[in-house]
Amino acid sequence: MNLLSVNLAKPLRAPEFTDAPGNLTGIDKRPASGPVEVAAPGAKGTGGSGLAEDIIGDMRHHGGDDQAVYAYAREDLDGWAAELGRELSNGCFGENLTTRGVDVNGARIGERWLVGSRVVLEVAAARIPCRTFAGWLDERGWVKRFTDRALPGAYLRVVEPGAVRGGDEINVVHRPDHEVTVSFLFRALTLEPELLPRVLAAGDALHAEARRKALRRTES
Template sequence: MAELLSVNLGVPRSSPATRIGVTGIDKRPVDGPVEVRAPGPKGSGLGSGIAGDNILDGGHHGGDDQAVYAYAREDLDKWAASLGRELAGGVFGENLTTRGLDVTGALIGERWQVGPEVLLEVSAPRIPCSTFAHWMDERGWIKRFTEWGAPGAYLRVVRPGKVRAGDPVEVVERPEHDVTVGLTFRALTREPELLPRLLAAGALPESVLAKARRRVAAS
Protein backbone atom coordinates (compact mmCIF):
# COMPACT_ATOMS: atom_id res chain seq x y z
CA MET A 1 0.00 0.00 0.00
CA ALA A 2 1.08 3.56 -0.65
CA GLU A 3 2.24 5.63 2.29
CA LEU A 4 2.89 9.14 3.46
CA LEU A 5 6.63 9.62 3.83
CA SER A 6 6.50 13.12 5.30
CA VAL A 7 4.21 16.02 6.13
CA ASN A 8 5.91 19.31 5.24
CA LEU A 9 5.19 22.82 6.51
CA GLY A 10 6.33 26.08 4.91
CA VAL A 11 9.05 28.26 6.37
CA PRO A 12 8.88 31.96 5.35
CA ARG A 13 11.69 32.95 2.97
CA SER A 14 12.43 36.20 1.17
CA SER A 15 11.89 35.98 -2.57
CA PRO A 16 12.28 38.70 -5.18
CA ALA A 17 10.19 36.56 -7.51
CA THR A 18 6.98 37.27 -5.59
CA ARG A 19 4.92 40.43 -5.54
CA ILE A 20 5.03 40.53 -1.74
CA GLY A 21 8.74 39.66 -1.50
CA VAL A 22 8.31 36.57 0.66
CA THR A 23 7.32 32.94 0.04
CA GLY A 24 6.38 29.78 1.93
CA ILE A 25 7.68 27.40 -0.74
CA ASP A 26 10.44 26.15 1.56
CA LYS A 27 8.60 23.30 3.29
CA ARG A 28 10.22 21.09 5.92
CA PRO A 29 9.16 17.69 7.32
CA VAL A 30 7.66 17.82 10.81
CA ASP A 31 7.21 15.20 13.51
CA GLY A 32 3.93 14.24 15.04
CA PRO A 33 0.34 14.51 13.79
CA VAL A 34 -0.71 17.57 11.78
CA GLU A 35 -4.25 18.86 11.39
CA VAL A 36 -5.74 18.90 7.89
CA ARG A 37 -8.81 21.05 7.21
CA ALA A 38 -10.60 22.80 4.36
CA PRO A 39 -9.15 26.33 4.28
CA GLY A 40 -12.02 28.12 2.55
CA PRO A 41 -11.79 30.52 -0.40
CA LYS A 42 -8.47 31.58 -1.85
CA GLY A 43 -7.42 34.98 -0.61
CA SER A 44 -9.93 35.22 2.24
CA GLY A 45 -9.77 31.86 4.01
CA LEU A 46 -7.11 30.11 6.06
CA GLY A 47 -4.74 29.66 3.11
CA SER A 48 -3.30 26.19 3.44
CA GLY A 49 -5.25 23.05 4.24
CA ILE A 50 -2.43 22.04 6.58
CA ALA A 51 -2.46 23.75 9.99
CA GLY A 52 0.82 25.53 10.64
CA ASP A 53 1.76 25.78 6.98
CA ASN A 54 2.72 29.24 5.77
CA ILE A 55 1.04 30.44 2.57
CA LEU A 56 2.19 34.02 2.23
CA ASP A 57 0.86 34.90 -1.24
CA GLY A 58 -2.78 34.07 -0.64
CA GLY A 59 -3.90 35.64 -3.88
CA HIS A 60 -2.17 32.95 -5.92
CA HIS A 61 -1.89 29.95 -3.60
CA GLY A 62 -4.05 28.02 -1.16
CA GLY A 63 -7.82 27.92 -0.91
CA ASP A 64 -10.08 24.89 -1.15
CA ASP A 65 -8.98 23.85 -4.67
CA GLN A 66 -5.30 24.03 -3.67
CA ALA A 67 -5.63 23.08 -0.02
CA VAL A 68 -2.90 20.42 -0.06
CA TYR A 69 -0.09 19.73 -2.53
CA ALA A 70 1.30 16.22 -2.94
CA TYR A 71 4.40 15.03 -4.76
CA ALA A 72 5.73 11.50 -5.24
CA ARG A 73 9.07 10.50 -3.73
CA GLU A 74 9.70 8.44 -6.85
CA ASP A 75 9.54 11.59 -8.99
CA LEU A 76 11.76 13.49 -6.57
CA ASP A 77 14.32 10.69 -6.84
CA LYS A 78 14.30 10.92 -10.64
CA TRP A 79 14.80 14.66 -10.42
CA ALA A 80 17.61 14.19 -7.91
CA ALA A 81 19.41 11.88 -10.31
CA SER A 82 18.92 14.31 -13.19
CA LEU A 83 20.03 17.38 -11.23
CA GLY A 84 22.86 15.67 -9.39
CA ARG A 85 21.71 16.94 -6.00
CA GLU A 86 19.80 15.57 -3.04
CA LEU A 87 16.14 16.58 -2.85
CA ALA A 88 14.56 16.30 0.58
CA GLY A 89 10.84 15.87 1.12
CA GLY A 90 9.11 19.25 0.80
CA VAL A 91 11.73 20.82 -1.48
CA PHE A 92 9.21 21.20 -4.33
CA GLY A 93 6.87 22.98 -1.93
CA GLU A 94 4.76 19.88 -1.37
CA ASN A 95 2.83 19.37 1.85
CA LEU A 96 2.71 15.61 1.42
CA THR A 97 5.56 13.49 0.09
CA THR A 98 4.17 10.10 -0.91
CA ARG A 99 5.59 6.72 -1.83
CA GLY A 100 3.93 4.00 -3.90
CA LEU A 101 1.29 6.31 -5.38
CA ASP A 102 1.02 7.27 -9.06
CA VAL A 103 0.39 10.98 -8.54
CA THR A 104 0.75 11.95 -12.22
CA GLY A 105 -1.64 9.18 -13.22
CA ALA A 106 -4.21 10.10 -10.57
CA LEU A 107 -7.63 10.93 -11.98
CA ILE A 108 -9.13 14.34 -11.35
CA GLY A 109 -11.77 13.77 -8.68
CA GLU A 110 -10.33 10.54 -7.30
CA ARG A 111 -10.22 10.35 -3.52
CA TRP A 112 -7.42 9.34 -1.18
CA GLN A 113 -7.87 8.06 2.34
CA VAL A 114 -4.83 9.22 4.32
CA GLY A 115 -4.49 7.53 7.69
CA PRO A 116 -7.65 6.71 9.65
CA GLU A 117 -9.29 10.14 9.39
CA VAL A 118 -8.49 12.32 6.38
CA LEU A 119 -10.13 12.10 2.96
CA LEU A 120 -8.66 14.15 0.11
CA GLU A 121 -9.82 14.71 -3.50
CA VAL A 122 -7.51 15.31 -6.45
CA SER A 123 -8.38 18.69 -7.97
CA ALA A 124 -5.64 19.84 -10.38
CA PRO A 125 -1.94 19.74 -11.29
CA ARG A 126 0.58 22.28 -10.04
CA ILE A 127 1.68 24.80 -12.68
CA PRO A 128 5.29 26.00 -12.18
CA CYS A 129 5.85 29.69 -11.51
CA SER A 130 8.71 32.16 -11.15
CA THR A 131 8.83 31.65 -7.38
CA PHE A 132 9.44 27.93 -7.91
CA ALA A 133 12.12 28.69 -10.48
CA HIS A 134 13.88 31.15 -8.18
CA TRP A 135 13.73 28.68 -5.29
CA MET A 136 15.19 25.79 -7.30
CA ASP A 137 17.89 27.98 -8.87
CA GLU A 138 18.26 25.73 -11.93
CA ARG A 139 18.69 27.13 -15.44
CA GLY A 140 15.50 26.93 -17.50
CA TRP A 141 13.64 25.36 -14.58
CA ILE A 142 10.08 26.16 -15.66
CA LYS A 143 10.68 24.73 -19.13
CA ARG A 144 12.41 21.65 -17.75
CA PHE A 145 9.72 20.99 -15.16
CA THR A 146 6.99 21.44 -17.77
CA GLU A 147 8.63 19.11 -20.27
CA TRP A 148 9.20 16.48 -17.59
CA GLY A 149 5.43 16.28 -17.07
CA ALA A 150 5.27 15.16 -13.42
CA PRO A 151 3.68 18.21 -11.76
CA GLY A 152 2.32 16.76 -8.53
CA ALA A 153 -1.31 17.14 -7.50
CA TYR A 154 -3.36 19.68 -5.62
CA LEU A 155 -6.03 18.21 -3.37
CA ARG A 156 -9.23 19.35 -1.68
CA VAL A 157 -10.05 18.35 1.88
CA VAL A 158 -13.26 16.30 1.87
CA ARG A 159 -12.99 15.05 5.45
CA PRO A 160 -10.69 16.77 7.96
CA GLY A 161 -8.57 15.14 10.60
CA LYS A 162 -4.93 14.52 11.43
CA VAL A 163 -2.15 12.92 9.39
CA ARG A 164 1.44 12.00 10.13
CA ALA A 165 4.43 10.44 8.42
CA GLY A 166 3.95 6.71 7.98
CA ASP A 167 0.19 6.89 7.44
CA PRO A 168 -1.11 4.63 4.67
CA VAL A 169 -2.59 6.28 1.60
CA GLU A 170 -5.35 4.40 -0.21
CA VAL A 171 -7.22 5.39 -3.37
CA VAL A 172 -10.81 4.71 -2.30
CA GLU A 173 -12.76 6.24 -5.19
CA ARG A 174 -12.01 6.80 -8.88
CA PRO A 175 -14.31 8.54 -11.37
CA GLU A 176 -15.15 6.93 -14.69
CA HIS A 177 -13.50 9.51 -16.96
CA ASP A 178 -9.86 9.30 -18.13
CA VAL A 179 -8.68 12.82 -17.23
CA THR A 180 -5.50 12.46 -15.18
CA VAL A 181 -3.28 14.98 -13.44
CA GLY A 182 -0.72 14.46 -16.21
CA LEU A 183 -3.23 14.99 -19.03
CA THR A 184 -4.57 18.13 -17.38
CA PHE A 185 -1.05 19.49 -16.98
CA ARG A 186 -0.25 18.91 -20.63
CA ALA A 187 -3.49 20.59 -21.69
CA LEU A 188 -2.77 23.64 -19.56
CA THR A 189 0.84 24.00 -20.69
CA ARG A 190 2.23 22.45 -23.89
CA GLU A 191 -0.81 20.86 -25.56
CA PRO A 192 -3.84 23.21 -25.49
CA GLU A 193 -5.52 21.06 -28.13
CA LEU A 194 -6.26 18.66 -25.24
CA LEU A 195 -8.32 21.26 -23.36
CA PRO A 196 -11.74 20.02 -24.58
CA ARG A 197 -11.05 16.62 -23.00
CA LEU A 198 -10.92 18.26 -19.58
CA LEU A 199 -14.67 18.94 -19.64
CA ALA A 200 -15.23 15.29 -18.71
CA ALA A 201 -13.72 16.02 -15.28
CA GLY A 202 -16.27 18.09 -13.41
CA ALA A 203 -14.10 18.11 -10.28
CA LEU A 204 -11.57 20.45 -11.88
CA PRO A 205 -11.51 24.03 -10.56
CA GLU A 206 -14.01 26.28 -12.31
CA SER A 207 -11.21 28.41 -13.78
CA VAL A 208 -9.81 25.37 -15.60
CA LEU A 209 -13.21 24.25 -16.85
CA ALA A 210 -13.90 27.77 -18.11
CA LYS A 211 -10.66 27.70 -20.07
CA ALA A 212 -11.66 24.37 -21.63
CA ARG A 213 -15.09 25.75 -22.54
CA ARG A 214 -13.50 28.78 -24.22
CA ARG A 215 -11.32 26.47 -26.29
CA VAL A 216 -14.36 24.50 -27.43
CA ALA A 217 -16.28 27.69 -28.28
CA ALA A 218 -13.36 28.97 -30.35
CA SER A 219 -12.97 25.78 -32.39
Protein backbone atom coordinates in the same frame (compact mmCIF):
# COMPACT_ATOMS: atom_id res chain seq x y z
CA MET B 1 1.04 3.30 -0.56
CA ASN B 2 1.97 5.61 2.24
CA LEU B 3 2.81 9.11 3.35
CA LEU B 4 6.55 9.54 3.87
CA SER B 5 6.32 12.99 5.43
CA VAL B 6 4.00 15.92 6.08
CA ASN B 7 5.86 19.13 5.26
CA LEU B 8 5.29 22.63 6.63
CA ALA B 9 6.75 25.93 5.50
CA LYS B 10 9.80 27.54 6.96
CA PRO B 11 8.87 31.13 5.98
CA LEU B 12 11.44 32.74 3.71
CA ARG B 13 11.82 36.32 2.53
CA ALA B 14 13.15 36.17 -0.99
CA PRO B 15 12.75 39.41 -2.96
CA GLU B 16 15.08 38.10 -5.64
CA PHE B 17 12.66 35.43 -6.84
CA THR B 18 9.15 36.01 -5.55
CA ASP B 19 6.53 38.67 -6.24
CA ALA B 20 4.46 37.69 -3.20
CA PRO B 21 3.37 40.54 -0.91
CA GLY B 22 6.16 41.26 1.53
CA ASN B 23 8.43 38.94 -0.47
CA LEU B 24 7.33 36.11 1.85
CA THR B 25 7.18 32.58 0.44
CA GLY B 26 6.36 29.24 1.98
CA ILE B 27 8.03 27.13 -0.70
CA ASP B 28 10.74 25.97 1.71
CA LYS B 29 8.89 23.15 3.49
CA ARG B 30 10.35 20.78 6.07
CA PRO B 31 8.98 17.49 7.51
CA ALA B 32 6.88 17.93 10.65
CA SER B 33 7.77 15.81 13.67
CA GLY B 34 4.20 15.03 14.74
CA PRO B 35 0.61 14.98 13.50
CA VAL B 36 -0.68 17.95 11.51
CA GLU B 37 -4.30 19.05 11.34
CA VAL B 38 -5.78 19.29 7.85
CA ALA B 39 -8.96 21.19 6.96
CA ALA B 40 -10.50 23.09 4.04
CA PRO B 41 -9.04 26.64 4.22
CA GLY B 42 -11.77 28.56 2.37
CA ALA B 43 -11.95 30.37 -0.93
CA LYS B 44 -8.84 31.30 -2.86
CA GLY B 45 -7.60 34.74 -1.93
CA THR B 46 -8.95 34.49 1.59
CA GLY B 47 -7.98 30.95 2.56
CA GLY B 48 -4.37 29.83 2.65
CA SER B 49 -3.01 26.33 3.20
CA GLY B 50 -5.14 23.41 4.31
CA LEU B 51 -2.47 22.43 6.84
CA ALA B 52 -2.32 24.03 10.25
CA GLU B 53 0.86 26.09 10.78
CA ASP B 54 1.72 26.05 7.08
CA ILE B 55 2.38 29.33 5.28
CA ILE B 56 1.42 30.58 1.81
CA GLY B 57 3.06 33.84 0.81
CA ASP B 58 1.04 34.68 -2.30
CA MET B 59 -2.64 33.93 -1.74
CA ARG B 60 -3.54 35.61 -5.01
CA HIS B 61 -2.23 32.60 -6.90
CA HIS B 62 -1.95 29.83 -4.31
CA GLY B 63 -4.00 28.25 -1.57
CA GLY B 64 -7.75 28.03 -1.11
CA ASP B 65 -9.99 24.99 -1.21
CA ASP B 66 -8.87 23.72 -4.65
CA GLN B 67 -5.18 24.05 -3.70
CA ALA B 68 -5.48 23.17 -0.02
CA VAL B 69 -2.81 20.45 -0.05
CA TYR B 70 0.00 19.76 -2.53
CA ALA B 71 1.33 16.22 -2.99
CA TYR B 72 4.45 15.03 -4.80
CA ALA B 73 5.77 11.49 -5.20
CA ARG B 74 9.14 10.55 -3.72
CA GLU B 75 9.77 8.46 -6.84
CA ASP B 76 9.51 11.58 -9.01
CA LEU B 77 11.74 13.54 -6.64
CA ASP B 78 14.31 10.76 -6.91
CA GLY B 79 14.13 10.94 -10.71
CA TRP B 80 14.74 14.67 -10.64
CA ALA B 81 17.56 14.26 -8.09
CA ALA B 82 19.36 11.83 -10.40
CA GLU B 83 18.92 14.14 -13.38
CA LEU B 84 19.99 17.29 -11.55
CA GLY B 85 22.84 15.62 -9.67
CA ARG B 86 21.77 16.94 -6.29
CA GLU B 87 19.87 15.77 -3.24
CA LEU B 88 16.20 16.72 -3.09
CA SER B 89 14.76 16.39 0.39
CA ASN B 90 11.11 15.78 1.22
CA GLY B 91 9.30 19.10 0.90
CA CYS B 92 11.86 20.78 -1.34
CA PHE B 93 9.36 21.14 -4.21
CA GLY B 94 7.07 22.95 -1.78
CA GLU B 95 4.90 19.87 -1.35
CA ASN B 96 2.89 19.32 1.82
CA LEU B 97 2.74 15.56 1.34
CA THR B 98 5.62 13.45 0.08
CA THR B 99 4.22 10.07 -0.93
CA ARG B 100 5.62 6.61 -1.62
CA GLY B 101 3.93 4.11 -3.92
CA VAL B 102 1.23 6.54 -5.11
CA ASP B 103 0.92 7.37 -8.81
CA VAL B 104 0.31 11.04 -8.08
CA ASN B 105 0.49 12.24 -11.68
CA GLY B 106 -1.62 9.32 -12.88
CA ALA B 107 -4.34 10.12 -10.34
CA ARG B 108 -7.61 11.22 -11.91
CA ILE B 109 -9.29 14.53 -11.17
CA GLY B 110 -11.94 13.75 -8.58
CA GLU B 111 -10.06 10.71 -7.25
CA ARG B 112 -10.27 10.41 -3.47
CA TRP B 113 -7.58 9.25 -1.07
CA LEU B 114 -8.05 8.12 2.50
CA VAL B 115 -4.95 9.19 4.43
CA GLY B 116 -4.62 7.38 7.73
CA SER B 117 -7.94 6.39 9.25
CA ARG B 118 -9.93 9.59 8.80
CA VAL B 119 -8.71 12.27 6.38
CA VAL B 120 -10.17 12.17 2.86
CA LEU B 121 -8.55 14.26 0.12
CA GLU B 122 -9.77 14.76 -3.45
CA VAL B 123 -7.49 15.30 -6.45
CA ALA B 124 -8.37 18.75 -7.78
CA ALA B 125 -5.67 20.24 -9.99
CA ALA B 126 -2.12 20.13 -11.32
CA ARG B 127 0.66 22.38 -10.09
CA ILE B 128 1.75 24.98 -12.66
CA PRO B 129 5.40 26.07 -12.20
CA CYS B 130 6.02 29.71 -11.36
CA ARG B 131 8.86 32.19 -10.90
CA THR B 132 9.11 31.43 -7.20
CA PHE B 133 9.58 27.70 -7.85
CA ALA B 134 12.26 28.39 -10.48
CA GLY B 135 14.10 30.86 -8.26
CA TRP B 136 13.98 28.54 -5.27
CA LEU B 137 15.53 25.60 -7.15
CA ASP B 138 17.99 27.87 -8.98
CA GLU B 139 18.13 25.63 -12.05
CA ARG B 140 18.56 27.19 -15.48
CA GLY B 141 15.45 26.87 -17.65
CA TRP B 142 13.57 25.17 -14.82
CA VAL B 143 10.01 26.20 -15.78
CA LYS B 144 10.42 24.84 -19.32
CA ARG B 145 12.13 21.68 -18.09
CA PHE B 146 9.45 20.99 -15.48
CA THR B 147 6.68 21.70 -17.99
CA ASP B 148 8.15 19.44 -20.65
CA ARG B 149 8.29 16.52 -18.22
CA ALA B 150 4.61 16.82 -17.19
CA LEU B 151 5.16 15.46 -13.68
CA PRO B 152 3.57 18.38 -11.82
CA GLY B 153 2.23 16.77 -8.67
CA ALA B 154 -1.34 17.15 -7.48
CA TYR B 155 -3.31 19.77 -5.60
CA LEU B 156 -5.91 18.25 -3.31
CA ARG B 157 -9.17 19.39 -1.72
CA VAL B 158 -10.03 18.44 1.85
CA VAL B 159 -13.24 16.40 1.93
CA GLU B 160 -12.94 15.02 5.47
CA PRO B 161 -10.66 16.93 7.87
CA GLY B 162 -8.46 15.47 10.57
CA ALA B 163 -4.82 14.88 11.42
CA VAL B 164 -2.16 13.25 9.22
CA ARG B 165 1.43 12.32 9.92
CA GLY B 166 4.39 10.66 8.24
CA GLY B 167 3.89 6.90 8.00
CA ASP B 168 0.13 7.05 7.42
CA GLU B 169 -1.25 4.66 4.81
CA ILE B 170 -2.86 6.11 1.69
CA ASN B 171 -5.74 4.23 0.09
CA VAL B 172 -7.63 5.20 -3.08
CA VAL B 173 -11.29 5.01 -2.06
CA HIS B 174 -12.80 6.46 -5.24
CA ARG B 175 -11.45 6.56 -8.80
CA PRO B 176 -13.62 8.25 -11.46
CA ASP B 177 -14.24 6.67 -14.84
CA HIS B 178 -12.67 9.26 -17.14
CA GLU B 179 -9.26 9.93 -18.73
CA VAL B 180 -8.40 13.23 -17.05
CA THR B 181 -5.37 12.53 -14.90
CA VAL B 182 -3.22 15.15 -13.21
CA SER B 183 -0.64 14.84 -15.99
CA PHE B 184 -3.34 15.03 -18.71
CA LEU B 185 -4.79 18.20 -17.18
CA PHE B 186 -1.33 19.75 -16.87
CA ARG B 187 -0.54 19.04 -20.52
CA ALA B 188 -3.88 20.56 -21.56
CA LEU B 189 -3.20 23.72 -19.56
CA THR B 190 0.36 24.16 -20.83
CA LEU B 191 1.79 22.69 -24.04
CA GLU B 192 -1.20 20.83 -25.50
CA PRO B 193 -4.24 23.14 -25.37
CA GLU B 194 -5.95 21.00 -28.01
CA LEU B 195 -6.68 18.61 -25.11
CA LEU B 196 -8.70 21.24 -23.22
CA PRO B 197 -12.18 20.21 -24.45
CA ARG B 198 -11.53 16.68 -23.17
CA VAL B 199 -10.82 17.82 -19.60
CA LEU B 200 -14.52 18.65 -19.23
CA ALA B 201 -15.05 14.90 -18.78
CA ALA B 202 -13.86 15.40 -15.19
CA GLY B 203 -17.22 17.04 -14.45
CA ASP B 204 -17.82 18.85 -11.18
CA ALA B 205 -14.42 17.82 -9.82
CA LEU B 206 -12.68 20.10 -12.35
CA HIS B 207 -11.60 23.35 -10.74
CA ALA B 208 -13.14 26.57 -12.00
CA GLU B 209 -10.10 28.02 -13.79
CA ALA B 210 -9.53 24.86 -15.85
CA ARG B 211 -13.25 24.68 -16.65
CA ARG B 212 -13.23 28.27 -17.96
CA LYS B 213 -10.22 27.60 -20.18
CA ALA B 214 -11.75 24.37 -21.47
CA LEU B 215 -15.06 26.04 -22.27
CA ARG B 216 -13.36 28.93 -24.08
CA ARG B 217 -11.41 26.43 -26.18
CA THR B 218 -14.54 24.42 -26.94
CA GLU B 219 -16.49 27.53 -27.97
CA SER B 220 -13.68 28.73 -30.23
